[in-house]
Amino acid sequence: MTMEDLTNKTSGGLGDKEIVYSKAIKAGKRIYYLDVKKNLKEDLFIAITESKRNQTKEGEPVTFEKHKIFLYKEDFDKFMDGMSEIIRYIKEKNATSSFTEHSKDENSPSNVAEAKEE
Numbered sequence: 001m002t003m004e005d006l007t008n009k010t011s012g013g014l015g016d017k018e019i020v021y022s023k024a025i026k027a028g029k030r031i032y033y034l035d036v037k038k039n040l041k042e043d044l045f046i047a048i049t050e051s052k053r054n055q056t057k058e059g060e061p062v063t064f065e066k067h068k069i070f071l072y073k074e075d076f077d078k079f080m081d082g083m084s085e086i087i088r089y090i091k092e093k094n095a096t097s098s099f100t101e102h103s104k105d106e107n108s109p110s111n112v113a114e115a116k117e118e
Helices: 003-011 073-104 109-117
Strands: 019-027 030-038 044-054 063-072
Touching (some): 044 073, 063 073
Antiparallel strands (some): 030 044
16 A cells, blocks of 8 residues: 555545535635535535635735535535524524614614604
8 A cells, every 4th residue: 555545545535536516605815615525435425615815914925724514414404404594593683783773873764754753
């Protein structure tokens, strides 16, 4: 067994050959990679990688900080349920806080209507 074989075997991967499908999502200084990969048993799973660009000081080389999570098919439904619940919660809270901020604004439609009624 060569050192390369040992590296591939212990890392559990076949390098880029194990990626079956990939989607990159650019979001500001971050890029999210959603990769469908195949394990040694031919089972598909998702590898989610967050890659964040870092440049601490001017003139220093740019580095990338990466974080990965692996999502296996038996967890897809629970993960999506949890993700949907969290997104719904954030959207509701943002709508509520946005409404509260606007209602404090004297020129908001509801306050203007109240002022006209008086």
